[in-house]
Amino acid sequence: MPDANLQVPIGPQHPALKEPTSFMLTLSGEKIMKAGIRLGYNHRGIEKACEARTYIQDLYLVERICGICSHSHATAFAMAVEECAQLEVPRRANYIRSLVGELERVHSHLLWLGVAGHEVGFDTLLMYTWRDREVVMDLLAMLTGNRVNYGINTIGGVRRDVSSEQKLKILEGVKVLEERTKYYITVATEEVTLAKRLSGVGALSHDDAVRLGAVGPTARASSVPRDCRKDDPYAAYAEVPVNVITDNHNDVYGRTLVRCGELMECYRLIRQLIENLPEGPIAVKAPRKVPAAEAFVRYEAPRGEDAHYVKSNGTEKPERVKVRAPTLANVQAVAHMLKDGYLADLPIVVAAIDPCFSCTDRLIEVAGSARDGVMTWGQLREYGIEWHRKRGVDFSALNRNFRAGENR
Amino acid sequence: MEHTLAGVLFHILIFPGLLFLATMALFAEYVDRKVCARLQNRVGPPWFQPWADFIKLMAKENLVPELVDRPMFAIAPLVALTSVVTALMYIPIWKSSALYAFKGDAIVVLYLLSIPTVAFFLGGWYSRSLFSMIGAARAITQLFAYEVPLVLSILAPALLADTWSLSELTKYYAAHPLHMLFNVIGLAVGLLALLGKLERVPFDAPEAETEIVAGTLTEYSGKLLAIFRMAISVEMIVGGSLLAAVYLPFGLNLGPEVGFGLYLVKVFAIVCLISLLRSVFARLRIDQMVTFCWRYVAPVAFLQLLIDLAAKGLMKGPVGP
Amino acid sequence: MTKAGKMLQEVLRSVGRKPATVRYPHVKVTMPADFRGKLAFDPAKCIGCKLCMRDCPAAAIEIVKVGDKKFEAHIDIAKCIACGQCVDSCPKDTLRLTGDFELAQLSRGKLRIVIQPAPGPEPEPKKPEK
Numbered sequence: 011m012p013d014a015n016l017q018v019p020i021g022p023q024h025p026a027l028k029e030p031t032s033f034m035l036t037l038s039g040e041k042i043m044k045a046g047i048r049l050g051y052n053h054r055g056i057e058k059a060c061e062a063r064t065y066i067q068d069l070y071l072v073e074r075i076c077g078i079c080s081h082s083h084a085t086a087f088a089m090a091v092e093e094c095a096q097l098e099v100p101r102r103a104n105y106i107r108s109l110v111g112e113l114e115r116v117h118s119h120l121l122w123l124g125v126a127g128h129e130v131g132f133d134t135l136l137m138y139t140w141r142d143r144e145v146v147m148d149l150l151a152m153l154t155g156n157r158v159n160y161g162i163n164t165i166g167g168v169r170r171d172v173s174s175e176q177k178l179k180i181l182e183g184v185k186v187l188e189e190r191t192k193y194y195i196t197v198a199t200e201e202v203t204l205a206k207r208l209s210g211v212g213a214l215s216h217d218d219a220v221r222l223g224a225v226g227p228t229a230r231a232s233s234v235p236r237d238c239r240k241d242d243p244y245a246a247y248a249e250v251p252v253n254v255i256t257d258n259h260n261d262v263y264g265r266t267l268v269r270c271g272e273l274m275e276c277y278r279l280i281r282q283l284i285e286n287l288p289e290g291p292i293a294v295k296a297p298r299k300v301p302a303a304e305a306f307v308r309y310e311a312p313r314g315e316d317a318h319y320v321k322s323n324g325t326e327k328p329e330r331v332k333v334r335a336p337t338l339a340n341v342q343a344v345a346h347m348l349k350d351g352y353l354a355d356l357p358i359v360v361a362a363i364d365p366c367f368s369c370t371d372r373l374i375e376v377a378g379s380a381r382d383g384v385m386t387w388g389q390l391r392e393y394g395i396e397w398h399r400k401r402g403v404d405f406s407a408l409n410r411n412f413r414a415g416e417n418r
Numbered sequence: 419m420e421h422t423l424a425g426v427l428f429h430i431l432i433f434p435g436l437l438f439l440a441t442m443a444l445f446a447e448y449v450d451r452k453v454c455a456r457l458q459n460r461v462g463p464p465w466f467q468p469w470a471d472f473i474k475l476m477a478k479e480n481l482v483p484e485l486v487d488r489p490m491f492a493i494a495p496l497v498a499l500t501s502v503v504t505a506l507m508y509i510p511i512w513k514s515s516a517l518y519a520f521k522g523d524a525i526v527v528l529y530l531l532s533i534p535t536v537a538f539f540l541g542g543w544y545s546r547s548l549f550s551m552i553g554a555a556r557a558i559t560q561l562f563a564y565e566v567p568l569v570l571s572i573l574a575p576a577l578l579a580d581t582w583s584l585s586e587l588t589k590y591y592a593a594h595p596l597h598m599l600f601n602v603i604g605l606a607v608g609l610l611a612l613l614g615k616l617e618r619v620p621f622d623a624p625e626a627e628t629e630i631v632a633g634t635l636t637e638y639s640g641k642l643l644a645i646f647r648m649a650i651s652v653e654m655i656v657g658g659s660l661l662a663a664v665y666l667p668f669g670l671n672l673g674p675e676v677g678f679g680l681y682l683v684k685v686f687a688i689v690c691l692i693s694l695l696r697s698v699f700a701r702l703r704i705d706q707m708v709t710f711c712w713r714y715v716a717p718v719a720f721l722q723l724l725i726d727l728a729a730k731g732l733m734k735g736p737v738g739p
Numbered sequence: 740m741t742k743a744g745k746m747l748q749e750v751l752r753s754v755g756r757k758p759a760t761v762r763y764p765h766v767k768v769t770m771p772a773d774f775r776g777k778l779a780f781d782p783a784k785c786i787g788c789k790l791c792m793r794d795c796p797a798a799a800i801e802i803v804k805v806g807d808k809k810f811e812a813h814i815d816i817a818k819c820i821a822c823g824q825c826v827d828s829c830p831k832d833t834l835r836l837t838g839d840f841e842l843a844q845l846s847r848g849k850l851r852i853v854i855q856p857a858p859g860p861e862p863e864p865k866k867p868e869k
Contacts, residue, residue, distance in 0.1 A: 018548050026628040040552075040704065067796040070822045129628050131619050131701025134746055137458040141759045148771070155775035155836070161822045169827060170773070193749070202741040203620055203700040353552070354703040357628040457750040461758045698744040 015043065018353070022051050026129060026357035029367040033360075037353060045348040047341060052371040060331040065091050065165055065300060068328065072318075073159055075333065076369040078121060080159045081114045082311035083318070083333065083369070088163045089244060090320035091328075093305035095165070095297060101246075102290040103167035108246040109283045110154065110162050112276045113180075116187065117146045118312035119269045119276075122364050123194060126266065129357040130207040135197065142190045149183045152176060167293025177284050188277045195270045208263040212347040212359035215260055224343045225336050226314020227272065228363045230256045231264035238310035250282050262362040269364075298326050311336055313364045335369030429517055434506055443651035444468040446689050450654075453693040468651075472644055480640030487544040494541030495642050498649035501533035502656045509659045510588045512678035514670045519585035524576055527584065527660060528569055531615065534653055535561045538624070541646070542634030553633025556704050557617070557624040563711035564614030564621070570719035571608035575601045575664050578726040584660075588667040595668055600729050604722040605665045609691065610715055612657045614707070616650070618692060620699040621707050658688040770838045775821040777839040780812040782856035784833040791825035791834060800825055809856045816842055817850040 016037045022030035030051035036044040056075055060068045073084040085107050092099055120143040127135030147157045153176060154160035162168050198204060214224065219232035229236050238244070239252040255271035257264040300322040309316045314336030321330040340363040347359050385393065399405070429435055447468040455462025482491065508523040510516045516523070535557055542554025576582060578597060579590035591598055614621040625633040638646055662684035669680040702710065761768060770776065778800070787810045789802050799818035805811050826834045844850050 070796040134697045152771040201745040202743045459753040459759045461760045
């Protein structure tokens with residue numbers, strides 16, 4: 011057996027992680043004694059970039075923070091700007107926004123089921139759920155014009171309308187998906203190897219979930235009934251109420267059940283939204299210059315509570331945009347869940363919070379630095395190279411095999 | 419022919435040795451991947467994919483990390499491959515006696531089949547990489563779990579046939595085909611133990627892709643990786659042949675062509691069964707796997723042993739010493 | 740009540756079914772109507788207001804005046820994210836998104852397209868492709 015306390019780095023590159031994060035584990039045999047988490051590998055400077063673009067351009071930029079929760083970010087941003095500009099979004103637009111939001115939730119949860127299956131070695135579940143995910147992606151392509159990054163929002167409403175044939179197609183698609191989801195629920199609850207891998211793993215008690223600030227299905231599986239659609243209704247959710255699905259297993263199995271329950275709830279909501287779709291315009295005209303104001307908006311993304319803050323200053327461009335993604339709230343809980351667990355459980359525990367580190371990596375604070383000021387891109391590059399050189403990294407060895415001209 | 423130098427070389431290198439086994443192994447890998455794909459509603463790779471993978475790997479650069487213990491790193495795959503190829507020499511394929519049969523060769527075959535696992539352990543351990551060391555440790559832990567059921571599953575029919583030689587065993591069962599029915603439970607036990615030996619889902623922990631990158635194979639590349647992967651595929655063929663010889667020895671006295679054809683059918687049926695099991699289960703954690711083997715599989719293997727002892731007693735009874 | 744191999748029936752049934760994989764590119768895939776693919780520009784309708792340039796999030800389109808009331812569009816397909824904001828912003832319905840999504844090219848130069856207006860009464864000097 012390896013030495014008593016082994017330091018194993020999981021990440022930033024690791025087959026278990028879909029996006030780069032660094033977990034520094036202290037292992038004793040197969041048991042994890044301590045887990046340290048470092049974020050920041052996916053930081054792209056989106057919040058700063060938002061300040062240099064107009065509101066309408068920012069809508070598309072914010073949408074691309076994440077591929078799976080793209081509609082969540084875009085809608086939250088649009089709602090924040092509409093609040094700053096004091097626009098009243100028409101009812102039909104709100105319903106269409108909620109419809110696309112629920113379809114996105116279906117897409118995200120089906121994807122999660124597949125990923126969870128893959129992390130425990132159950133590739134068949136991955137293939138089947140992702141095959142069924144194509145149904146919802148085709149529906150979204152028909153509704154919005156693209157399979158991901160839907161671009162259906164605009165400041166003041168939505169850009170596209172839903173026709174009656176599209177409504178019929180959505181209802182057909184939802185019927186197929188509902189049947190398949192019922193089958194996956196039976197597989198998740200009855201398959202013995204899955205139950206062994208998912209039960210008793212990643213335990214998070216109710217009090218810990220509240221203390222660590224968990225959101226979304228992670229919290230709801232520990233009996234914490236937090237759901238922004240119920241606590242703080244936005245879009246059409248005031249008129250079409252949501253049943254909050256909770257579970258008391260407090261572990262990964264509970265999270266699986268919560269997500270499967272939410273899938274069934276989504277199908278019910280989609281049907282209700284389509285049946286009660288009100289007539290009317292789909293957008294109001296939005297001013298280019300938004301008066302000075304601040305707005306804070308919460309949206310229930312598939313992963314949990316997504317918070318957007320927008321500060322406007324009377325010009326075409328926002329003064330400050332801040333995004334707090336749900337994974338940032340859940341990642342503290344992960345460190346707690348990994349302690350006293352097995353190394354073999356790390357992939358499924360991390361996957362159970364449905365991590366989206368692209369959403370999460372926003373601002374990085376350099377603690378204890380005496381440096382102040384602004385660096386240009388070139389200066390930042392020089393600084394990085396010098397920093398590594400001081401620590402003994404020899405750059406000449408790295409580019410040895412590149413022939414001239416091949417290195418772009 | 420069998421005991422001249424040219425004969426021996428022919429048997430080791432061509433048939434049923436290296437060339438035959440390599441072809442069968444690559445074809446079996448194709449069957450496994452294709453069956454798995456069809457069960458998952460996908461298309462799967464074309465027939466030449468395993469050959470293409472093998473040739474590509476042989477042509478790639480062999481990257482050996484600095485900290486590695488070079489001799490052990492290079493020898494481990496070769497040891498794994500040669501031991502499984504040697505094991506096939508003692509397993510009856512197209513007729514009731516194997517090529518180099520002798521008394522007690524069942525024990526030798528079991529021993530030779532456990533060498534690849536030790537080779538995985540050594541290769542992973544001397545790779546000195548964290549992930550490969552964890553994979554190596556898991557491979558040896560798994561050996562402790564499935565080895566007893568595997569040995570018992572070969573022991574029980576051997577006990578009934580009153581011999582330690584695989585060739586005598588097949589002759590006995592070819593002569594008394596109905597006695598195979600006593601061993602049905604043993605076939606299930608043998609199959610599960612074989613899954614453990616081959617490190618396939620659900621007993622996949624030493625090679626868990628999402629947890630420890632690739633386990634033992636993490637630091638291997640190029641020719642050594644090609645040889646290791648070939649050893650794994652050949653192990654599947656040899657394990658399947660062993661199970662076929664011990665549990666399905668019918669048709670072996672119908673002449674070499676028919677016997678060989680039936681042998682191919684049996685081995686590929688076992689490969690398809692392994693693919694099916696791979697598709698319907700998730701991966702068990704290493705501690706769950708050990709508990710499962712000791713709590714359920716080993717007692718059933720003992721049960722099979724008792725059944726065979728009782729059957730032997732009953733059959734000898736009326737005749738009596 | 741747990742059982743082993745719950746998915747057994749379903750996987751065995753799949754053997755008889757056609758695989759779910761689409762053998763692209765041997766089998767062509769058509770996208771639904773209103774799919775947001777490659778940008779198309781009608782030079783006859785353009786009035787040169789440049790609202791599309793102002794609203795484009797990726798700075799992918801440039802309108803250049805080449806004559807009296809004649810404008811050409813320089814579109815960088817590599818930068819275009821096919822959001823369709825230019826289509827919405829244009830007051831004259833000049834732009835539209837087609838369903839063409841197979842946009843890969845082997846050289847970057849081919850991704851910058853120039854759409855010129857039809858030659859008018861006097862011959863225009865031809866602008867070279869970038």
